[in-house]
Amino acid sequence: MERLPFFAEEVPLADVLCLLAEEDSFQELGASAEKTGPVMAPLTPGTAPSRSAERVRRRSSSSSSYSEEEVATPVDKGADPLAVKEDFFAAISAAARRLRIPMPLPTPEEGDDLSEAARDHWTSVSNNKYLGVTAHFISDTWELKSFALTILKTEERHFAEACKEQFLSVARKWDIEGKTTTIGTDSARNMVAAIRLTRYEHMKCVAHMVQRSVTESLADSGFVNALAKACKVVGHFKHSPANAAEIQAQQVSLGKKQEPLIQDVPTRWNSKLEMVKRVSRNKEVVIAALDNQEHKLVSPIAAEWDKLQRLETLLEPCRYVTELLGGEAYVSCSVVLPSLCHLRLKMEACDEDPAYVVRFKTKFKEDLASRQEQLNNAWLQIATVLDPCFKDLKCLPKTDREEVWTTLEGMLQQESPRRSSQTHDDGPPRKKISLLQMGSDSESEDEEVQPAIQRYRAEPTIKLEDCPLRWWASHSGAHEKLASLAHKYLATPATTVPCE
CATH class of the missing domain: 3.30.420.10 (Ribonuclease H-like superfamily/Ribonuclease H)
Structure with a gap:
């Protein structure tokens, strides 16, 4: 995002981050109210740091203009944690109020539809x-x-x-x-x-929906005891500097990469998976460290370590889909149905699966299906068919595909009268236009819509790494009727992650 208004002031986000990176602590924000601008020169539009490392459907990637360490400088250097304002937004507001920069927030053009x-x-x-x-x-x-x-x-x-x-x-x-x-x-x-x-x-x-399905499926599964033991083991080493030092020492001794264990946070997406991956990767380290200590922990047994590895395999597709749909720099709405189809395929039970894995997969598929019924599936289907990568609709049952194309055809027929009425307002009187239409041999609206659909269906699908918006930019002239619908439907994000 290029600019961000904080409360009453409209301040570029990059300028606020520059300011916070210069201050020794948040306490100085109020004392420096006399300043009228940032010490560092304001960045030009478009250079604001990116919100996160985007997974662009393997289409593109972006990186931040600031490192995490630079942005965190005000808290890390000399700031008393108890003296830092509880409310971060109050500090941001104070910074914004003393920045008097005449740079208005960019807004959509007059003719743009805010999807x-x-x-x-x-x-x-x-x-x-x-x-x-x-x-x-x-x-x-x-x-x-x-x-x-x-x-x-x-x-x-x-x-x-x-x-x-x-x-x-x-x-x-x-x-x-x-x-x-x-x-x-x-x-x-x-x-x-x-x-x-x-x-x-x-x-x-x-993304919320997928993560809720994961939570519900784990609540009644054979992974509960293994996860509980893993959480206690990680907490044992995370909450004590001496225990954390023991982990580091064992990693050096065993020739492992030095990395801290990760604690599961219930409100943080994919943190359970990250905890399982990290503790499983350091299984030998954890066992060696616990053997050198006197403790009352009940360590995971061999069968439970095996369960944790299986759980990592089960949760990895959910992490991939969550991060894939959470981007804002690329089209994500048209990827929802293919992604959910991908999850269903990954959760198909096989003969080698233990009973507890089959139970998790069955529960996950049932819960995900019930939540998908509550989505705006009609909108998602049109967005999918308007993406030249997924317009073959292989993510839908064969019996439902033609119905989507029929719906799209009906939408085009509704668009045609509206577009023609807009054109008539600037042209000859309506009565004369009607007379000309009556005396012409042109095709009816239905006959015009069907060839437009057929031409689009005949176009080859693009690769996964190709951008659908670039395709529409070069083909909008050949598919003018459909291009207006693509403008509307492809702009909708699949998640609220950009807002959060």
């Missing part, structure tokens, strides 16, 4: 409630754009009616009520009810 507004509520450690709203759309040059519209401190409780009004107030402020087509949120009941009160399409976060 989706993603929103997310969260509560800070000081128990303050916040609302974040981001905007996503495809420009006329077929570039995917994302902007942070606001970060608001909210006072009302997160009831459905209040959530609806909060979003509509942001939409009215940015004059995007008529341009927004979908709203992306998590699957919380208040969010679902809030969007139901609006006229917009709802896009639930698919």
Whole structure:
């Protein structure tokens, strides 16, 4: 995202990060209110650091302009943790208020349709409630754009009616009520009810859905005891500097890579997998370190170490799909159905699977299927068919594929009258146009739509690493009718990760 408005001030995100990296601690923010600008020169638009290492469907990758160490400098160097403001956003707000930079937030062009507004509520450690709203759309040059519209401190409780009004107030402020087509949120009941009160399409976060299926499947599986023991072992070495030093010593002694163990955090996606991978990789190290200590831990037995390795294999596809769908620098909405199909195939039981693995796979598939039924599948199907990589619809049952093409044909027929009426407003009077149409030998709208569909279906599919937006940029002239729909449907993110 190029710029980010903090509260009342519209400040480029790169400038705020430059400022925070220069300060010795957050305490100095208030004392330096007399300053009128950052010490470092403001970065030009487009050089703001990327939010994360994007997995671009093997299509592209981006890297941050700042290292993690540089951004964390204010906390790491000389700052008393007890004196640092509890609320990070208050510190950011103070920094933003003293930056007086006349650089307005970039907004969509006048003719651009804002395909989706993603929103997310969260509560800070000081128990303050916040609302974040981001905007996503495809420009006329077929570039995917994302902007942070606001970060608001909210006072009302997160009831459905209040959530609806909060979003509509942001939409009215940015004059995007008529341009927004979908709203992306998590699957919380208040969010679902809030969007139901609006006229917009709802896009639930698919990453949340996948991770909830993982949690539910693990709750009633044969991995519970093995995971509990692994958590206690990791906690034993993470919470004591002496024990952590013992792990490092054993890693050196055994010729292993020096790396700390990772603790599972229930609210952090894929952290359970990362814990299992790290502790399994250091199995010999952990056993050797425990043998040198007096402790009351019940270590995993050989069968449980085997279960942890099997669990790593099971969770790896879920991590891949979660990270794949969580990007914002590439088209993700059209990848949802192929990704869920990929997960179903990976969770197919085989003859070599133990009973507890079969039970996990069965539970996961059932839970995922029930959650997928609650998605906006009609929108996802159109987005998939408009992606030249997945337009063969192999991710859908054969009996459902023609129905999607029929739906797309009907949408084109609805688009044609609207497009023609817009053209008539700038041309000859409607009555004369009607007379000309009556006397011409041109094909009917139905006869025009069907060849357009057939031409698109005849196009070869592109490779997974190719960008669908680049394809549309070079083929929009040949498929003008479909291009307007691709503009609308491909811009919708599959998750709310960019907003979070």
